[in-house]
Amino acid sequence: xxxTLSIAAFAATMSASSALAATEISxxxxxxxxxxxxxxSIAEAFNNSQSEYKIVPTYKGTYAETLTGAxxxxxAKEQPAIVQVFEVGTGTMMAAKGxxxxxxxxxxxxxxxxxxxxxxxxVTGYYSDTEGNILSLPFNSSTPIxxxxxxxxxxxxxxxxxxxxxxxxxxxxxxxxxxxGAAKCGFTTGWVSWVQLENVSAIHDKxxxxxxxxFGGLETEFQFNGDVQVxxxxxxxxxxxxxxxxxxxxxxxxxxxxxxxSGECAIYMNSSASRAGVIANAKEFExxxxxxxxxxxxxxxxxxxxxxxxxxxALSGHSDEVYKGIAKFFTYLSQxxxxxxxxxxxxxxPITNAASDLGQEQGYYEKxxxxxxxxxxxxxxxxxxxSKGVRFGNLTQVRNVVDEQFEALLAGQKDAQKAxxxxxxxxxxxxxxxxxxxx
Amino acid sequence: MQTKRxxxxxxxxxxxxxxxxxxxTLVFFIWPALQAVKSSFEREDPFGFKTTxxxxxxxxxxxxxAAYLNSLGNTAVFAVSVTVLSMGLSLLLAVCxxxxxxxxxxxxxxxxxxxxxAPVVVGILWWFMxxxxxxxxxxxxxxxxxSWNHRIDGNQAMLLIIxxxxxxxxxxxxxxxxxxxxSVPNSLTEAAAIDGAGPFKRFxxxxxxLLSPTTFFLLIININYAMFDTFGxxxxxxxxxxxxxxxxxxxxxxxxxxxxxxxxxxxxxSVILMLIVIVLTVVQFRYVERRVQY
Numbered sequence: 047x048x049x050t051l052s053i054a055a056f057a058a059t060m061s062a063s064s065a066l067a068a069t070e071i072s073x074x075x076x077x078x079x080x081x082x083x084x085x086x087s088i089a090e091a092f093n094n095s096q097s098e099y100k101i102v103p104t105y106k107g108t109y110a111e112t113l114t115g116a117x118x119x120x121x122a123k124e125q126p127a128i129v130q131v132f133e134v135g136t137g138t139m140m141a142a143k144g145x146x147x148x149x150x151x152x153x154x155x156x157x158x159x160x161x162x163x164x165x166x167x168x169v170t171g172y173y174s175d176t177e178g179n180i181l182s183l184p185f186n187s188s189t190p191i192x193x194x195x196x197x198x199x200x201x202x203x204x205x206x207x208x209x210x211x212x213x214x215x216x217x218x219x220x221x222x223x224x225x226x227g228a229a230k231c232g233f234t235t236g237w238v239s240w241v242q243l244e245n246v247s248a249i250h251d252k253x254x255x256x257x258x259x260x261f262g263g264l265e266t267e268f269q270f271n272g273d274v275q276v277x278x279x280x281x282x283x284x285x286x287x288x289x290x291x292x293x294x295x296x297x298x299x300x301x302x303x304x305x306x307x308s309g310e311c312a313i314y315m316n317s318s319a320s321r322a323g324v325i326a327n328a329k330e331f332e333x334x335x336x337x338x339x340x341x342x343x344x345x346x347x348x349x350x351x352x353x354x355x356x357x358x359x360a361l362s363g364h365s366d367e368v369y370k371g372i373a374k375f376f377t378y379l380s381q382x383x384x385x386x387x388x389x390x391x392x393x394x395x396p397i398t399n400a401a402s403d404l405g406q407e408q409g410y411y412e413k414x415x416x417x418x419x420x421x422x423x424x425x426x427x428x429x430x431x432x433s434k435g436v437r438f439g440n441l442t443q444v445r446n447v448v449d450e451q452f453e454a455l456l457a458g459q460k461d462a463q464k465a466x467x468x469x470x471x472x473x474x475x476x477x478x479x480x481x482x483x484x485x
Numbered sequence: 486m487q488t489k490r491x492x493x494x495x496x497x498x499x500x501x502x503x504x505x506x507x508x509x510t511l512v513f514f515i516w517p518a519l520q521a522v523k524s525s526f527e528r529e530d531p532f533g534f535k536t537t538x539x540x541x542x543x544x545x546x547x548x549x550x551a552a553y554l555n556s557l558g559n560t561a562v563f564a565v566s567v568t569v570l571s572m573g574l575s576l577l578l579a580v581c582x583x584x585x586x587x588x589x590x591x592x593x594x595x596x597x598x599x600x601x602x603a604p605v606v607v608g609i610l611w612w613f614m615x616x617x618x619x620x621x622x623x624x625x626x627x628x629x630x631x632s633w634n635h636r637i638d639g640n641q642a643m644l645l646i647i648x649x650x651x652x653x654x655x656x657x658x659x660x661x662x663x664x665x666x667x668s669v670p671n672s673l674t675e676a677a678a679i680d681g682a683g684p685f686k687r688f689x690x691x692x693x694x695l696l697s698p699t700t701f702f703l704l705i706i707n708i709n710y711a712m713f714d715t716f717g718x719x720x721x722x723x724x725x726x727x728x729x730x731x732x733x734x735x736x737x738x739x740x741x742x743x744x745x746x747x748x749x750x751x752x753x754x755s756v757i758l759m760l761i762v763i764v765l766t767v768v769q770f771r772y773v774e775r776r777v778q779y
Contacts, residue, residue: 114743117531138746142532292618295636296726305618443745453727456637479747483530 068093068100071371072126075103076112076356077186080322084391092378099371101128108298109135109356110442116361120145125361127368128375130185132356134441136173137260139359140181141439141484147360147369148181149376156373164380164398168424172353172435176261182357183376186394188319189351189424190241192338195229197331198312202228209336213281216313216339220290223312232290233313234306236299238452239445240354241315241338242282243270248352248433250274250344258431260438264481268444268473271466274344279462283455293456296449303327317354318420321393335416337423349433351423355394386410395421438473439480447472518759525753531746543753552729553737553754560733563647564711571651572703575658580688582659583666593663600656604714608721611649615722635723639730642723646731649722650715658703665699666692697777705769712762734758 077085082105089101106112109132116129131139139146153160162170162180169184196206202223210216220232235241247254252274257266285291292311294302299316306314307327314324315338324333340348358379360372378384385401388394390410396402402421405411411418427433438444451469454460460468493499525543529536547553582592599607614622615635623633635642669692677687693700716735719725725732725740732740735758742751 110744114746117746121533138531142530142534144534145532293636296724301616301618301636308618310618440745440747443747446740446744450726450728453637457639457728459728483528483535 068098069367069371070100070102071128071368071375073101073103073128073130073358074106074112074116074126075130076106076109076132077130078105080326081186081319081392084322084388088379088384088388091384092375095378096374099374101371101375110297113138113442120361120363123363125363127364127372128358128360130356131182131359133172133187133354133435134445136182136357137437137439137441137480140175140437141264141480145362146181147362147364148179149183149358149360150179150181152360152369152373153376156370158373158377164400166395166397166399166402166421166425168350168353168429168435169395169397171429172437173357182359183379184397185358185379186319186355186388186392187353187357187397188317188355188394189353189420190237190245190315190338191318191419191423192336193306193314193316193320193324194334194336195306195309195312195328195331196334198223198228198309199334202226202312206332207334209334210313210339211336212342213278213339214342217281217285217290220285220313224289229309229312230289231292231305231311232285233315234292234294234299234302234311235314236294236302236316236320237297237354238293238299239297239448242278242452243275243448244436245338245351246278247272247275248350248435249338249340249348251349251430251432253432254436255438259434259436261431261434264439264477264484266438266477268438268470268477271463271470274341276462276466277341279452279455279466282452283462286456293453296453297445318393318395319355321417322391333416335419337419347427350426350429352433352435353395353424390414390417393417393420395424438477439484440476443476444473447476521752521755521759523752524748525756526749528749531748539749543749544757547750547753547757552732555729556732556734556737559643559729559731560712560735562643563650563715563731563733564708566647567650567654567711567715568704568707570647571654572658572700572707574651575655576662578655579659579662579666582663593660596659597656599653600660602653604653604717605721607649607653608718611645611652611718612722615645635727637727639727642727642731646715646719646722649718650711653718654707654710658707661699661703662696665696669695701769701773701777704773705766708765709762712758734761 073089075082075085086103089103093100104126106115109130112129113131113135116125116131119125125145150160150162162174162178165180165184166187169187170180172187173182173184174180192209194209199208199219200206202219203226204219204222210219216233223229223232244254247270252272253259253269255266255268255270257263260266282291286293292305294300294305302314302316303320303323305311306324309331314320321335337348338351358376360369380398382398382400382404385397386404386408389396389401390405396405448469451460451465451472454468455462455465526538526540527536528539528542578596582589582596585592602610612620614620615633617623617634617636620633626633633641635645673691673695674687677691682690712733713735715733716739719731719733719736720739723731725736734754738751738755738758741747741754745751
């Protein structure tokens with residue numbers, strides 16, 4: 047009995063160690079629920095496609111927690127090979143030159159195909175350094191869009207296929223929806239800082255900060271307290287008081303999705319990647335998709351919206367073998383089939399032109415109306431320095447300051463001008479700290 | 486107080502016996518505290534590539550920062566409210582349970598339950614109950630014409646974290662108070678009753694003074710709890726918002742250090758927090774303890 051057991055144990059150990067012969071590559075990510083499951087299945091598919099490398103994905107919490115965790119791990123010399131960092135952390139990562147292995151270097155050193163032109167232009171623009179090199183692999187890029195409840199629209203006497211185009215229409219539609227009793231509130235939003243300030247600035251071609259929104263260097267200062275932004279926040283406060291708009295909470299806006307899913311609010315603005323969650327949760331009603339609204343008296347042809355989401359960074363301090371595996375995995379991830387599948391399942395943008403073309407060929411966009419809203423919105427017109435994106439150090443903290451000031455505005459402690467002035471002042475202080483720490 | 490002396494024949498043995506405790510204290514308390522003091526004088530990028538010694542700049546910056554002074558005020562309001570509320574309620578409950586003899590055990594078990602719940606779970610629980618859109622308490626309050634939205638109203642947010650943090654601590658206080666009450670000799674209260682003292686008079690002149698060592702101990706524990714251990718509850722319910730209304734000192738240390746990655750400032754804040762607690766505890770031992778009857 048003992049003998050058979052020990053033989054079994056020996057065999058088990060052997061097979062385990064032969065599985066271990068594959069080089070393990072740790073991948074820290076921040077995708078939960080539907081997105082997390084999809085991500086794990088991608089890693090598994092890669093692991094099954096070859097036997098030399100094994101990607102080990104680990105969920106590390108929110109984007110902010112994942113970034114902090116990776117930095118803490120780096121300081122303790124236990125850093126993962128790959129870490130998913132949200133767009134807000136891009137400034138921080140780019141400044142940390144010794145901590146990262148730039149992806150363009152990684153790919154060329156390991157003889158993997160690498161062509162910057164293969165990526166969608168707004169994606170490349172957002173993630174390149176001043177020399178035009180991409181430092182991290184774009185993986186899940188998104189942009190905010192508008193979701194609306196078609197059934198509520200119809201109940202309120204509106205056309206169920208017509209979404210509001212401008213903010214004036216959002217106000218008008220919301221009033222009709224509330225007056226008719228079709229829903230209790232007109233609209234809500236996730237990510238106030240990203241959707242209602244950074245993107246509002248970009249869409250209306252207004253600067254967010256000096257030096258081309260921070261792309262030009264660390265000496266940048268914020269400028270988001272201009273007329274358009276003040277007017278918009280003023281309106282949001284007015285609409286919140288009237289009940290047309292409901293606040294969903296700071297950062298991502300944890301309460302916002304529930305307000306939309308439950309039918310309390312008829313319109314919901316959030317990342318295009320909320321699509322999977324919206325479709326899974328909006329069981330009682332049909333969802334419409336539309337671009338973000340704009341002020342027609344400010345701009346007749348709205349500019350492109352800007353990117354959110356995350357990229358994959360290879361961290362320094364690993365063996366050549368690991369880097370080879372990362373390069374192979376990145377090539378796998380960039381394949382049109384993998385990209386298109388991820389894009390179509392999640393609502394993230396197709397990162398490469400090939401993935402977008404594949405979607406067209408498959409007829410995906412025709413079969414799923416509204417699934418191309420995000421890509422059309424982000425590629426419309428020619429990007430200006432104001433709509434190319436934002437790049438600031440410590441942007442996570444700046445967004446917290448923006449949230450705080452927005453809450454102070456809603457509580458009636460200050461008016462929109464004062465709230466944005468204070469946010470600019472607080473934000474500039476944070477930029478100076480970042481500049482001092484990274485000079 | 487009694488002192489007991491043990492004589493060791495071997496001079497090294499007592500140190501050896503103390504060593505494990507000392508090592509743990511050094512490694513897990515003293516060493517990190519010194520690290521915090523060190524980095525409170527430095528400015529460093531998140532990855533730790535560049536470190537500059539900047540003397541007291543972190544401290545001067547903090548003390549001029551309106552957000553920091555605001556969190557100081559929040560902490561005072563929060564710590565005092567939580568201590569008073571949780572100790573007051575648990576004393577009341579302990580007195581009640583002490584009076585009912587037989588089913589006392591069942592009440593005790595029920596009252597101790599909340600202590601077994603993890604802080605974050607407590608936070609989530611209260612977050613659900615008070616959630617402005619899906620919680621049932623805002624729904625009931627709406628019936629009374631009260632609009633509850635702690636996402637916007639800072640006072641309501643503060644009330645929420647005080648309630649959640651107190652609820653969690655009531656069990657602990659209750660156990661100590663109940664034990665304290667049961668050690669009050671019945672003969673004393675009976676004698677007072679014979680002398681014609683009513684229940685309230687008996688409580689305030691006999692039972693409460695005899696409880697004073699327990700009360701004093703709990704006072705220190707509760708203030709420390711409110712200042713240090715409530716991080717999970719705040720993180721799960723309000724995350725310090727809205728507009729910093731529930732940002733306490735310990736939460737700000739976390740937010741600036743772990744989310745904001747500003748390690749210098751965060752360390753300086755934790756050093757100040759440490760000093761505040763040291764001062765508070767010394768004051769309590771020197772002035773309050775004198776009035777305690779053992």
